[in-house]
Amino acid sequence: MKIKQLSVFLENKPGRLSEPCHTLAKAGVNILTLSLADTQQFGIMRLIVKEPEKARDVLTQSGCVVKVTEVVAVEVEDRPGGLADILEIIEAADISIEYMYAFTFGRKDKAALVFRFDDPDKAIDVLQDKGVNVIGGVELYDSAD
Amino acid sequence: MGEFVTENRIWDPAETMPHDELRALQLERLVQTLARVAEVPFYKEAFTKAGVSPDDIKTLDDLRRLPFTTKADLRDHYPLGFLAVGRDRVARFHGSSGTTGKPTFVAYTKEDLSTWADLCARFLVSGGLRPEHTVHIAFGYGLFTGGFGLHYGVERVGAAVVPAAAGNTRRQIMLLKDLAADVLVCTPSYALTIAETVGAMGIDPKELSLKFAHFGAEPWTEDMRAQIEADMGLLAFNNYGLSEVIGPGVSGECAARNGMHIQEDHFIVECVDPETLEPAQPGCQGELVFTSLTKQAMPIIRYRTRDIAQLDPSPCACGRTGIRMDRVVGRTDDMLIIRGVNVFPSQIEEALLRVEGTAPHYLIEIGRPETLDEVKVHVEVRSKDLSDKMSHMQALRDRIGQEIHSITGIHADVYLVEPQTLERFVGKAKRVLDHRTEKNDA
Ligand SMILES: [Zn+2]
Numbered sequence: 199m200k201i202k203q204l205s206v207f208l209e210n211k212p213g214r215l216s217e218p219c220h221t222l223a224k225a226g227v228n229i230l231t232l233s234l235a236d237t238q239q240f241g242i243m244r245l246i247v248k249e250p251e252k253a254r255d256v257l258t259q260s261g262c263v264v265k266v267t268e269v270v271a272v273e274v275e276d277r278p279g280g281l282a283d284i285l286e287i288i289e290a291a292d293i294s295i296e297y298m299y300a301f302t303f304g305r306k307d308k309a310a311l312v313f314r315f316d317d318p319d320k321a322i323d324v325l326q327d328k329g330v331n332v333i334g335g336v337e338l339y340d341s342a343d
Numbered sequence: 344m345g346e347f348v349t350e351n352r353i354w355d356p357a358e359t360m361p362h363d364e365l366r367a368l369q370l371e372r373l374v375q376t377l378a379r380v381a382e383v384p385f386y387k388e389a390f391t392k393a394g395v396s397p398d399d400i401k402t403l404d405d406l407r408r409l410p411f412t413t414k415a416d417l418r419d420h421y422p423l424g425f426l427a428v429g430r431d432r433v434a435r436f437h438g439s440s441g442t443t444g445k446p447t448f449v450a451y452t453k454e455d456l457s458t459w460a461d462l463c464a465r466f467l468v469s470g471g472l473r474p475e476h477t478v479h480i481a482f483g484y485g486l487f488t489g490g491f492g493l494h495y496g497v498e499r500v501g502a503a504v505v506p507a508a509a510g511n512t513r514r515q516i517m518l519l520k521d522l523a524a525d526v527l528v529c530t531p532s533y534a535l536t537i538a539e540t541v542g543a544m545g546i547d548p549k550e551l552s553l554k555f556a557h558f559g560a561e562p563w564t565e566d567m568r569a570q571i572e573a574d575m576g577l578l579a580f581n582n583y584g585l586s587e588v589i590g591p592g593v594s595g596e597c598a599a600r601n602g603m604h605i606q607e608d609h610f611i612v613e614c615v616d617p618e619t620l621e622p623a624q625p626g627c628q629g630e631l632v633f634t635s636l637t638k639q640a641m642p643i644i645r646y647r648t649r650d651i652a653q654l655d656p657s658p659c660a661c662g663r664t665g666i667r668m669d670r671v672v673g674r675t676d677d678m679l680i681i682r683g684v685n686v687f688p689s690q691i692e693e694a695l696l697r698v699e700g701t702a703p704h705y706l707i708e709i710g711r712p713e714t715l716d717e718v719k720v721h722v723e724v725r726s727k728d729l730s731d732k733m734s735h736m737q738a739l740r741d742r743i744g745q746e747i748h749s750i751t752g753i754h755a756d757v758y759l760v761e762p763q764t765l766e767r768f769v770g771k772a773k774r775v776l777d778h779r780t781e782k783n784d785a
Binding site: 203205207208209214235237239240242244258261262263264265267296297314 | 724725726728729730731732733736737740758759760761762763764
């Protein structure tokens, strides 16, 4: 149920963000979502793409430093307190979140959250136990077509 | 053994000569040396220019009245302007390659070669060599002094020599294995190559009988020593020398391994501030300057080595009285002065090695935006260093900064940069961008 996320190291200077995106576009890799963490000096761009291995290869060939990590995507119900419920489950299970970001996917513009947990397997078990829809790669990637 | 890594053995009782006797012997030999160089045109001219005559030198402190000799002086008097004996007395020439083409030559009489053998025997014995050993010498034999100097030292001790010379690592390993050498002599970087190749050949380093190694001819670090000793199961000793002074044998480590004892009955050492040429503060780093005391063919007076190291006059457990020098940390040519502190690019490299395991690409940028020097160190990030977590990347950057501070004592702003963005150089890398000098030029 885990999803592969690419992290790309970027220096914090004008134009650097678009280069990896162009590289992926040229290779025909579809970016599902992208989030950026940065400091004054450098940043890390995190990407969810349909073909993570291919994306990693083309980015590496273009001179980027790339790391692949496993993250967990869950569907959030479109109602007040939807997000709070999920966070509560995670907190109760004493699982720590390294970082998270949100995006929309699918034809119905469903909202999803991407979590980087220190223990993703345990998190998936706990979330599924509580009836939360953990989105697998296939479902996520298919929604992009 | 106690504080010794191996048995503490002394080759020559002169190594433990009491200090007052040693100083008296140095003065006696200095006066003899000055008499020998009196007719060498270079010294004659230099002494006259400095307004000093050899007769003025009555104490060891008077040595400071004599002018320095530099590599440029040797080059200017190419090929044999420093020769102090007739060609008939010369038994050997050696030389060191210059970066600018022509080598500088040094000459030895028969007596000099014998002195040299003794000096090398001293440090070889202090680092474990025994007459029943076999020594594999993987130094080049030629104009370079390393091969012959160590060769003579081993012969003087009465051990067997395998003069393997340089190159063909697989053949070297076959020799090491089949002739069961106990001692390895080479550069520390070549030892790393041997260790790697032994692994690649599927040979267990324990199949080799190596117990000791003597490394010299290039700077190395304690981390390298630990790695080589762990990989090859031997004890590695450091020795120091340069052809202009005699070759290897100027100083070497004892079994206490807390610095290299300078063979003070044959050389006077000074440690000077390379800027002011005044004596460095006790316990501070400075440029080493050597005066030979027994050389016949080519005595050398106050030779500026351009090597930066620190002297330690405290007594050593081994009983040797020669002052100790620590590792050479760098060359004056590479030295940067940042906020009054001497810093070498090699120290930055050492800091990066500690953090990441292998030498990455880096660039040191120095500026003086206001009145104080500011240092930026740009370090290329590699895939294995990358984390998707910001906190890890910031910790990596902070750790590099801390290591740089602990080694150099200066604060540097560390910038992580994308790979392949720092310029690559063939040969000697240009790792320093000094904006302070640019400003002066403008
Ligand atoms: Zn000692």
